[in-house]
Amino acid sequence: MxxxxxxxxxxxxxxxxxxxxxxxxxxxxxxxxxxxxxxxxxxxxxxxxxxxxxxxxxxxxxxxxxxxxxxxxxxxxxxxxxxxxxxxxxxxxxxxxxxxxxxxxxxxxxxxxxxxxxxxxxxxxxxxxxxxxxxxxxxxxxxxxxxxxxxxxxxxxxxxxxxxxxxxxxxxxxxKRILPAIGASQTTTESRDASTAYIGTVNFVVGRVGRDCLSKLGRKDSSQEFVGVWQQRNSKYLAAAGKYMDMRLKEAQAAGGAESHDALLKTLTSVVGSAGESIVKSWLDRSDKVEACKRTIGLIESGSYDISASTPMFAELESLVMWAQK
Structure with missing residues (x-):
């Protein structure tokens, strides 16, 4: 039931x-x-x-x-x-x-x-x-x-x-203070880790789509400019993820020195890169690559891939933003 x-x-x-x-x-x-x-x-x-x-x-x-x-x-x-x-x-x-x-x-x-x-x-x-x-x-x-x-x-x-x-x-x-913040005494949480990885993955995907598609469509803007527009619209989430990742890396450095710092950075980069590459491949690996690029670029520029209330992890992402603003 x-x-x-x-x-x-x-x-x-x-x-x-x-x-x-x-x-x-x-x-x-x-x-x-x-x-x-x-x-x-x-x-x-x-x-x-x-x-x-x-x-x-x-x-x-x-x-x-x-x-x-x-x-x-x-x-x-x-x-x-x-x-x-x-x-x-x-x-x-x-x-x-x-x-x-x-x-x-x-x-x-x-x-x-x-x-x-x-x-x-x-x-x-x-x-x-x-x-x-x-x-x-x-x-x-x-x-x-x-x-x-x-x-x-x-x-x-x-x-x-x-x-x-x-x-x-x-x-x-x-x-609303009805429920104490989960893990309030701990900065590192599984939810924040997942949210940071999600934001990093979407950022990677938008940048990679710009790199692979803009020239095919005859666009003059660079992939950096293209992803920059998306980043501006989603700046509060990127800022929150950046703050959290910086804190995580400092914690790793304090606990295990440069080796722990680099291992954590490598893990996150690998997770984001692997997930991002898979998503981009599923979007663009089509027989008509120009049409696939046109559709994907259009969706990104229309805001379809912006973080919003319809995003699956929206509650966790908002929680990360609230943590970062404290």
Whole structure:
């Protein structure tokens, strides 16, 4: 009964949210991206699913029913901070509607979110509990309820163990001081390492595309000028990655001298270069290289490869920027 990220659950119909706002209204911002809304909705949906599941399994009227009830309560307590964060995020997004439709628009948004969450939870329960929902009197299979009980007890569905569905939410909670920064006492983290490697890889790819394609298209600008434009648009991420890498290299130097420093630099360069070469090859290794170059250059110049809320690692990248700005 573990939920995947609800990518589509909150693609809410505009008709349900129109309360006088202009067509240009966008409830999302850089600090309140769509991924944050999705994460928050996923957390609330999973909580509602487990709450409803425990109640439905109570129909068994035996010891299993009591066990799952207690496990549900314990799970809710362990994950309470994530529900606080999800509620805060959705409420903050709802505040965006005040300026275009007043309190009615805000409440309309929240009601639409609640309806979407309830529908998704009901759908999950119906599938997992053999058609049993709060809307009927079907007694669920005891084996399904025992499975839910084990899931809640083992902690595998605790949100601290499911970062793939809470990345943007965790970053938001840390920013709002709802959740302490993970690894706050440590500068080096796996997330920052991965984010730095990602930024370095994209920078490598853009530069290599410029080197391999500009002359083929008869362009007069150099690859340095081409990548420089991309770097300007993504400067805060490059600056954050540069600061973090400088710190990592200094740490390595202090711990093991020049040998450790050079080994770390070689590792990062190798990772970035290998990943970057693979990406460029997949883009440009075509029979019609001119057409492949034209398409790739166009996408880069249009901003399609800029770091944005749609970037897979956006929450981690934003967290790296916030660290660098301290």
């Amino acid at each position: 573990k939920l995947k990220s609800l990518t589509l659950i909150l693609v809410l119909s505009s008709s349900s949210l129109v309360y006088g706002q202009s067509t240009s209204f966008n409830r999302f911002t850089e600090e309140l991206p769509q991924l944050l809304e999705t994460d928050a909705a996923t957390v609330m949906t999973q909580g509602m699913t487990y709450d409803f599941g425990a109640k439905i399994c109570g129909r068994l009227g035996n010891q299993s029913a009591e066990i799952i009830r207690s496990k549900g309560v314990e799970w809710r307590k362990r994950n309470d901070i994530f529900f606080q964060g999800a509620s805060s995020a959705l409420n903050e997004i709802s505040e965006r509607y005040i300026s275009v439709g007043g309190e009615q628009a805000k409440q309309g948004y929240l009601q639409s979110v609640l309806v979407s969450i309830a529908k998704e939870a009901n759908k999950q329960l119906m599938r997992q509990l053999n058609g049993a929902t709060l809307d009927n009197n079907i007694v669920p299979p005891e084996i399904a309820c025992n499975g839910l009980s084990r899931l809640l007890h083992d902690g595998v569905s605790d949100f601290k163990n499911t970062p793939e569905i809470t990345r943007a939410l965790v970053a938001y909670m840390q920013r």
